[in-house]
Amino acid sequence: MNFNTSVLISIVPALLIVRGLRRFLDLPVRMPRFNALLNHIWVPGVVLMGLAYLFEWKSDQLDEFYIFIVLSIVVLVLIRLSFYRPARTLLLAVAPYTLYAAIELLIAVTGRDLLKEYDDVFETSQGFAFIWLFTFLFIARSQKKSLEAERLQREEEEKAKRLIEAQNAELERLVAERTSTLTQQTEELREALTELRTTQAQLIQAEKMASLGELTAGIAHEIQNPLNFVTNFSDVSAELITELDEERQKSERDPELEAELLEDLRQNLTKITFHGQRAASIVRGMLEHSRASSGERQPTDLNVLADEYLRLAYHGLRAKNKAFNATMNTDFDPNLGQIEAVSQDLGRVLLNLFTNAFYAVHKKQEAHPQDGYVPTVSVRTHRTAENTVEVHVRDNGAGIPEGMQQKIFQPFFTTKPTGEGTGLGLSLSYDIVTKGHGGTLTVESEEGTGTEFIITLPA
Template identity: 35%
Template structure:
């Protein structure tokens, strides 16, 4: 007859020494490990400390009887999945129905027949092992499906976002070039016209009344000064648009099949440029200060586009956290800030820390932040994939680490470390 292997133990609960002796002998004959409890209270304590694979539970015991012991074991999340077989001399249907309704899986009648004890225990150990095996297969399959789903979403998001941003940057190039290339000659023409007007003024210090009135109505001196300011503003504005275009092109580099040596500071700065509109003051909300404390980083071998997506997720989350804190009136007199720190640690890994001074994350939620589809945001505000994808990119694609440190009321910090 096939033996049922077990790495755990069977708990026998009975206050009768004779019953304990018979049951112990039956289990020992099959090589099964077992422990003994002589009352319900000690059985509950033992099972909670070390979960048995099966419990043989006497119904009629002093103090807490078998039915109450079963009820408490099934009410405890730690022991609720342990199969319970009642051992009893009660043969009435009502007692059996009560036992099954409390969660028992079987009955072994007294007086015991060793062969019946062994047969029933073997069947339920096999069922328990099959159940555990199936549960593990389901968990593994679910994890694999979730991982595949996250990867597909990540690739789709990267591809779509990269194409969209690259297209916008490309379309911006022509009008930007047109504006920036025409500002210098426009400045030269204006300077020449200004000089010409000054020469006319020197040659004809007393022009006719018609010209004098026109100059007065136009306020020529103000116009000439204002044109200088307008040209300067155009120059500054066009340079900012150029920087944004460069940032968009840098951010949209997918290079998904190849790792390239990259300047991660450039990736962070490009992301901040794209998020600039969200950092500015908005209505009653003050502007968010970004404090950069950059160390001296070497170029890092990485998937550039994917690392930029990590920065985008973490920085956008920090902004969301600060917006939420301000909306809830929990910032008091604090200025909303994001601190970005970079350095190389003793393990020769680049460490990037992105911290906000928002309301923080409760400990019970912190443990689940990197789970696929888990989100703390209201319905319609988040997919629950951002941090999961970021974690996958850092940990699985770059052999790095991603940790979160948070204190309610003080803020949250995400720390990334990837090998150089």
């Protein structure tokens, strides 16, 4: 029995080569099917051995032939993987040796003499092929390493990029969330603002109506007086006519008396007209006061306006408290002239200031009933050298403590008991004078002496 055991021995390096190839080229990943086939690398060796045994063929070249087959398979694998640079380098490394092995095998099979004859050449070639092989193996290895490093770096970068993208997405989400919250808040604020505006408008209207309520009694009184005159003068005129008729029936008429009666009649009619107009103007003023302000400026006589509202305010308080009485002093500048103003609005300001003034003197009177205190409210108008007009509303009430003077123009600030004042009067007045008319509203007050409000308006 003569086995070609050298083939069996050759299977071992073949397996090692396959193993190295697999690891170096990642074959299970790159070529899974071919990789599986490589498990059977021993098959050709065993087949060769089997054939040699069957044909009782003994050859020294059998192992070399097997190695050549293995090398060819390696070259085949490398060609298939030539897109991979280390594989190409590896191909370059293996090619000369494979070529050498092929030539050697071919020569050995055809003529052994040639081999012996050029023994040196062959040995040198083999040496070179080996050196070549190992050099390029080394190069391939370093190429692979650098490629690996590059890949790792790429992966790192990829990872970092993914991380940044994830963070970006998270940020986007947060921003979107925040934006939606903000949008919602804005919406809520807008709604609140709208609601506030509505409430403010309602409050202003309520304040207006409240002051109108205070006015009602004053207005009633102010209308009652002229109406009484209208009634009385009409009555008395009827009497005069009767008298005149009687006179004309007499045989001896008194022309002097007749003339006097006629003159009185004429006078009465003038008075009826005058008082009728007086009542009408008060009604008109009341309607104007209750109407929403048109905001239109018209030539306004502040003296007339101040006088009208002073009386209304006085009678308003009188209606609520019959025992109340106050001295009213007026000092109207005859050279005041007319100014462009929204008279309803300024009327409200004046009414508010007068009402406050009467309220103040009334409170002081209540507190000191026996001191001979004369409650006095004064109004003075006056045109300044700076071409502005001023309205001074002064009372000799208790005065406003200094700490409170800054607060009185704030909305809802009131010293009156709950239900008696809205706390909006002065704040609205302030707005009307400053924003509405480009003027100023200031206060000067001394505790125990009194308070003076000064409206200054451009003439």
